[in-house]
Amino acid sequence: MRRVADLIGMVIGANPPIRVVAYDGSKAGPDDAEVALRIESPRALARLASAPGTLGLARAYVTGEIEVEGDIYAAIDALADVTLNSIPRSDQLRVAALMLPIWLRHRPAPPDLEARPRGRKHSKSRDSQAIAHHYDVSNTFYEYVLGPSMTYTCACYPTAGSTLEEAQTAKHELVAQKLALAPGMRLLDVGCGWGGMVMHAAAEHGVRALGVTLSRGQAEWAQAEIERRGLERLAEVRHLDYRDVAETDFDAVSSIGLTEHIGREKLPSYFRFLQSKLRPEGRLLNHCITHPWTVRQRNVDPFIGRYVFPDGQLVSVGHLVTVMNDAGLEIRHEENLREHYAATLAAWGANLEERWTAAVAEVGMARARVWRLYMAASRLGFERDNIQLHQMLGVKLGAAGRSGFPLRGW
Secondary structure, three states: OOOHHHHHHHHHOOOOOOEEEEOOOOEEOOOOOOOEEEEOOHHHHHHHHHOOOHHHHHHHHHOOOEEEEOOHHHHHHHOHHHHHHOOOHHHHHHHHHHHHHHHHHHOOOOOOOOOOOOOOOOOHHHHHHHHHHHHOOOHHHHHHHHOOOOOOOOOOOOOOOOOHHHHHHHHHHHHHHHOOOOOOOEEEEEOOOOOHHHHHHHHHHOOEEEEEEOOHHHHHHHHHHHHHOOOOOOEEEEEOOHHHOOOOOEEEEEEEOOHHHOOHHHHHHHHHHHHHOEEEEEEEEEEEEEEOOOOOOOOOOHHHHHHHOOOOOOOEHHHHHHHHHHOOOEEEEEEEOHHHHHHHHHHHHHHHHHOHHHHHHHHOHHHHHHHHHHHHHHHHHHHOOOOEEEEEEEEOOOHHHOOOOOOOOO
16 A cells, blocks of 8 residues: 555645645655645545545545645645646546545545535526525624625725725725716616625715625625615615616616626626616626636636535636627726735635634634635635636617717726
8 A cells, every 4th residue: 555645645746845744654745844734534535536636635624634734825835736727637537546445445425515506507596505505604704704894805905005994995996986986876786795885885976776696694784784884775785686686777787706606608698687787878897707718617626616606607808808798888998906816815814814713613614614725725826827807897888889988087
């Protein structure tokens, strides 16, 4: 039987830049490395036999069969070739074959936290299940991670020294400026989360703002916060599928972090629907995670798909621009904020570590580990340009091709 450290080396590399310490006493990597992986149980190898690469490693970490000594971001950074790209299919098969005897002895079932949405993909019922899996966890837990803004999308840092709260306010104001929000206008915010954009538009710009979300927990928290701030005359958040919004003739629509959940095949109908909700010369701001290149696979990384965003799918910015344009939205501006999302995730990760004991008490160790792992891995992905964050501004043209835009500016 091969040493456990040697088997792990087949997944993370023969000369790993971190220490590997296994339950059989075997070791690999430099002794003075600041970060170490501890292989606590044969079940960790069984996980890798059934799912070599990111999913197997994630399952073993979530269940405590692999421990990380030191900073988890540093560990993922050191193993970037595996954590960002997984390992080639041929190597996956070789690893699985060598670890097959261990899998036959242990055969661990996937952790209970893995999502299993049912029904036709991107039907209203299944979308509701997928959103509930990630967002209806615990508002208290999200308060620990997100901070006072309760905003779960990429912030926009005015300076490198800005706080997370300053950056989230700046992001909401950036969206407001691009949409040219002004008193008396009507805004529809789809996938509104805990209502941050809705409340900013109402409080700072005098806009009548409607937000909709498939998460009941988000909607209840947001509506209570709207009332606490005395904004109920201008702002409202409903627990509602965006496809069921009956109102129309909005001056502006914001879609901040929802497109990732829609699915490539549904994007044309998604943008056509949003375009239909706008008045002539009304603007749409789409803010979402994208791939930096044209992708062929249908889904996101298997760990993200099973544990974080079920049924999620990323496309390239070029594809989104094309689909928006074909839906009758003239593209007026576009920018990439990927470095800002890396900074946002670093801040969320720091919040989680600071409140780690309380977070574990709130949602359990396994779920807290999921968030720790995915936020660190996502931060690395944005830093390494494995994923990006784009804002795209479109307009529904009025009569004779009028856009309502000034000659310069947004």
